[in-house]
Amino acid sequence: MTLFKQIALMLSLFLLIILATVLILNFQNANKGVQDRLYEDAKNTATSLSLSLGTANGDLSMMSTMINANFDSGNYHHITLVDVEKKNLYDRVTESDIIAVPKWFMSLIELKAPIAHANVSAGWSQVGILSVQSDTTYAYKQLYAILIDLLISFTIIALIGLAALNLLLHAVLKPLKEVQKQAAAITRNEFIIQNKIPYTKELADVVLGMNNMVSKVKAMFDKGNEELKAHKELEYVDQDTQLRNRKYLIDRLPAYLKADASYEGGVNMLISLSGIIEANEKLGRQNVNKLFLKIADVLRDSTKNIKDSIVARINGTEFSLLLPNCSDSQAIELAKKIQQSCQEIINLAELDSKETFASIGLYEYKHSDNIAKLLSRSDNALTQAKFNHGNIHLEKAESAVEVMGKEAWKLLINKAIEKDRFSFVSWSVIDTKSKKLSHNVLSINLTLDKNSSYSYAQFMAPAIQSGLSSGIYKKIVDMLFRNSSMVLSVSTYALRLPHEYLENQETYKNLSELLRANAAMLPFKVIIELPDRLVRQDSKLIREYIELFRKYNISIGIFEFIGESDDYKYLQDLRPVYIKGESSYFLTQSDQSLSALRLITDTLGIALIAVGVADIETLEKLKNRDIHIIQGKVTEMLEI
Amino acid sequence: MFKLKMLILLSLLFTNYAVAGEPYVDKALLNEIGDKYGVFAKKRFFFLQETFDSVKNKGDLEKLEAVNNFFNEVRYSSDMKLYGKSDYWATPWEFLGNDKGDCEDYVISKYFALRHLEVDYKKLFFTYVRSTNFKEPHMVLTYFETPKSEPLILDNNNRKIFPASQRKDLTPIYNFNGDMLDEADKNNEKSHKKWDELKLNMQRKKI
Numbered sequence: 038m039t040l041f042k043q044i045a046l047m048l049s050l051f052l053l054i055i056l057a058t059v060l061i062l063n064f065q066n067a068n069k070g071v072q073d074r075l076y077e078d079a080k081n082t083a084t085s086l087s088l089s090l091g092t093a094n095g096d097l098s099m100m101s102t103m104i105n106a107n108f109d110s111g112n113y114h115h116i117t118l119v120d121v122e123k124k125n126l127y128d129r130v131t132e133s134d135i136i137a138v139p140k141w142f143m144s145l146i147e148l149k150a151p152i153a154h155a156n157v158s159a160g161w162s163q164v165g166i167l168s169v170q171s172d173t174t175y176a177y178k179q180l181y182a183i184l185i186d187l188l189i190s191f192t193i194i195a196l197i198g199l200a201a202l203n204l205l206l207h208a209v210l211k212p213l214k215e216v217q218k219q220a221a222a223i224t225r226n227e228f229i230i231q232n233k234i235p236y237t238k239e240l241a242d243v244v245l246g247m248n249n250m251v252s253k254v255k256a257m258f259d260k261g262n263e264e265l266k267a268h269k270e271l272e273y274v275d276q277d278t279q280l281r282n283r284k285y286l287i288d289r290l291p292a293y294l295k296a297d298a299s300y301e302g303g304v305n306m307l308i309s310l311s312g313i314i315e316a317n318e319k320l321g322r323q324n325v326n327k328l329f330l331k332i333a334d335v336l337r338d339s340t341k342n343i344k345d346s347i348v349a350r351i352n353g354t355e356f357s358l359l360l361p362n363c364s365d366s367q368a369i370e371l372a373k374k375i376q377q378s379c380q381e382i383i384n385l386a387e388l389d390s391k392e393t394f395a396s397i398g399l400y401e402y403k404h405s406d407n408i409a410k411l412l413s414r415s416d417n418a419l420t421q422a423k424f425n426h427g428n429i430h431l432e433k434a435e436s437a438v439e440v441m442g443k444e445a446w447k448l449l450i451n452k453a454i455e456k457d458r459f460s461f462v463s464w465s466v467i468d469t470k471s472k473k474l475s476h477n478v479l480s481i482n483l484t485l486d487k488n489s490s491y492s493y494a495q496f497m498a499p500a501i502q503s504g505l506s507s508g509i510y511k512k513i514v515d516m517l518f519r520n521s522s523m524v525l526s527v528s529t530y531a532l533r534l535p536h537e538y539l540e541n542q543e544t545y546k547n548l549s550e551l552l553r554a555n556a557a558m559l560p561f562k563v564i565i566e567l568p569d570r571l572v573r574q575d576s577k578l579i580r581e582y583i584e585l586f587r588k589y590n591i592s593i594g595i596f597e598f599i600g601e602s603d604d605y606k607y608l609q610d611l612r613p614v615y616i617k618g619e620s621s622y623f624l625t626q627s628d629q630s631l632s633a634l635r636l637i638t639d640t641l642g643i644a645l646i647a648v649g650v651a652d653i654e655t656l657e658k659l660k661n662r663d664i665h666i667i668q669g670k671v672t673e674m675l676e677i
Numbered sequence: 678m679f680k681l682k683m684l685i686l687l688s689l690l691f692t693n694y695a696v697a698g699e700p701y702v703d704k705a706l707l708n709e710i711g712d713k714y715g716v717f718a719k720k721r722f723f724f725l726q727e728t729f730d731s732v733k734n735k736g737d738l739e740k741l742e743a744v745n746n747f748f749n750e751v752r753y754s755s756d757m758k759l760y761g762k763s764d765y766w767a768t769p770w771e772f773l774g775n776d777k778g779d780c781e782d783y784v785i786s787k788y789f790a791l792r793h794l795e796v797d798y799k800k801l802f803f804t805y806v807r808s809t810n811f812k813e814p815h816m817v818l819t820y821f822e823t824p825k826s827e828p829l830i831l832d833n834n835n836r837k838i839f840p841a842s843q844r845k846d847l848t849p850i851y852n853f854n855g856d857m858l859d860e861a862d863k864n865n866e867k868s869h870k871k872w873d874e875l876k877l878n879m880q881r882k883k884i
Contacts, residue, residue: 087851088850088851091850091851121824121825122824152861154858154861155853155858156802156851156852156853156854156857156858158802158804158849158851158852160849161804161819161827161828161841161849162825163802163821163824163825163852166857166858166861168861
């Protein structure tokens with residue numbers, strides 16, 4: 038319970054007790070007043086009537102008439118006349134018939150009308166004593182009306198009082214709210230500095246303390262950010278040409294060589310410059326470097342229109358151009374242009390073109406290839422090219438025996454979308470340090486019938502090629518949120534959302550509606566994984582997604598992280614629960630680079646998770662690098 | 678003669694006298710009365726006690742006579758002059774302390790004196806009367822031997838006690854006995870406004 042609620046409750050209770058006490062006292066006063074009034078009325082009647090009775094000279098019939106006249110005209114319970122020997126001379130009694138007030142009120146309020154007495158005489162003689170008691174009917178009515186009035190007035194006063202109390206408390210505790218906001222922000226790893234220091238000393242000390250702490254954490258984050266940026270330059274950039282280097286290519290390749298890669302394949306082009314030793318002798322190292330710079334410019338220009346292409350210098354004389362979604366004919370044409378441009382640069386440098394020339398090997402890769410295969414086949418192509426007449430050689434990928442044609446896949450996938458033939462399977466992500474399950478990663482299977490079932494790796498590639506991946510994700514996201522019982526255990530589940538699906542125009546709208554209707558009722562916690570390549574763009578669309586997920590308390594994770602951003606402030610804004618990178622990425626990072634990344638993630642409370650961990654040896658290596666949360670085949674061998 | 682009277686008074690003042698039963702005014706109150714009203718006031722109370730002692734074993738009529746005579750010696754004065762109020766019922770101590778009072782004060786003092794002398798209070802009434810001589814409201818103490826007998830009138834204007842039939846100058850208006858009214862309803866603390874005030878003053882021993 039918040040402090041505000043506690044104080045509000047206490048003061049409200051206090052106010053209500055005071056009001057109730059005042060109400061009770063008021064009512065008791067009114068009750069006493071009414072009872073006094075009953076007596077005074079009775080007394081006045083007794084005295085005046087006794088004086089009147091004195092004029093009757095002891096005539097009982099006259100006195101009875103006088104008593105009747107008084108009794109009938111007023112509100113009396115009884116009027117009794119007794120003689121000096123206490124013998125009853127005459128009396129009148131009425132039965133109260135109170136219908137104007139509820140029974141509970143009568144049983145709650147005991148109203149006694151006091152009896153007033155007066156001596157009655159006739160001349161010098163004593164007649165007796167007259168007793169008069171007022172009727173309580175009228176008094177009950179009066180008291181009930183007073184009670185209702187009091188209740189109404191005190192309810193209004195209580196409401197006004199509580200509203201005023203609420204306003205007052207809000208005003209008094211406003212600085213505390215700000216302090217609380219800042220504390221909550223710190224818990225969420227947000228760096229908020231509160232400039233408005235509260236007037237209250239205790240709160241001011243807390244705010245100053247938190248400001249100081251936030252400043253230090255922010256400084257740590259900035260330091261990590263700067264260091265990581267600096268290391269990125271060293272790790273991924275060739276210092277001579279400012280092109281990417283071999284390490285960058287290796288770290289990026291997994292995103293191109295996977296089942297759900299955006300492109301079915303493409304061409305990897307290796308360009309090797311021969312005769313550089315001779316060129317160095319002839320022109321000197323500096324001029325040869327200039328020559329490489331010009332070649333680098335040519336390579337950049339040649340690939341600028343090819344989406345997601347990577348240009349890297351992989352060693353002193355070799356360059357690699359990864360050209361996704363590029364056909365062999367386009368690649369050969371591009372290779373010829375590049376060779377031509379290189380030749381012109383060599384000629385311009387007045388070098389012997391027989392000695393110094395560019396050889397280009399092309400390998401037509403498929404997304405199903407692995408990195409080793411892509412590199413070795415590319416190397417083969419380059420070796421062939423060096424001996425070819427035109428120094429260009431294309432090595433085609435083996436035409437794999439397709440189980441199904443493209444159209445058949447399209448039909449099958451469309452049918453599966455239509456008939457809800459997808460089902461979830463999950464893989465464990467394990468924290469090896471605490472030996473606990475971190476979360477489950479959801480994947481999907483396509484099951485046509487008992488005998489025909491396809492894994493994600495099998496059907497996703499043809500789905501992407503047929504432009505059906507967004508449709509599949511729309512279906513499974515719908516399944517996850519609408520039919521959450523499909524995921525049986527109560528745990529945390531992560532679902533990876535690919536680039537294509539997120540960028541689809543309808544996705545945001547569909548997701549918003551799904552979350553609005555179902556997010557609150559989910560029996561498990563959901564983490565949505567977004568590709569690093571997409572989130573670091575800080576686009577309007579990504580900000581909208583993040584806002585949407587936060588609104589429904591859905592955590593965000595990042596996958597395919599290789600730390601190639603120009604600035605890591607997006608992590609601060611995004612505050613993902615974890616970052617997933619290939620195990621090879623974590624293992625090949627320098628100590629400084631990894632330590633800088635750790636500084637950033639630790640200040641923001643982000644976990645680092647290595648994916649694709651296949652064996653115990655890799656796992657041990659990762660542990661040595663302080664990466665303890667792992668995903669991959671090896672988790673099947675671990676006990677938790 | 679005056680000197681002789683003074684000598685007797687002073688000797689009485691310093692004489693320990695024993696009265697059987699409870700004294701009408703206890704010693705502490707007597708001292709207070711002495712402090713407030715002076716030594717002569719204190720002496721008046723001695724004389725009162727003496728009067729009581731002289732008739733304590735006698736019949737009602739002797740007691741009536743003695744009490745009536747004793748208090749009728751007190752001078753008449755209006756409440757306005759004495760207390761600054763139009764109507765005030767003084768306690769017997771105030772009345773005798775001041776040695777002045779109006780008709781109600783005589784009645785009150787006589788009533789409580791007779792009660793002290795164990796005359797049945799049910800025989801005594803405060804009676805509002807109209808005095809035809811003075812043409813003004815008046816109050817006398819009436820004594821009823823039996824509830825239906827003719828009352829005796831103890832009046833401060835006519836100092837002798839007469840049966841009511843011989844007091845043609847008085848027209849009875851209303852009889853009142855506070856103790857009887859109190860007795861009629863013991864749960865009720867109130868019976869008559871003036872009587873209630875007087876009772877309170879008596880309890881507080883107002884002097």
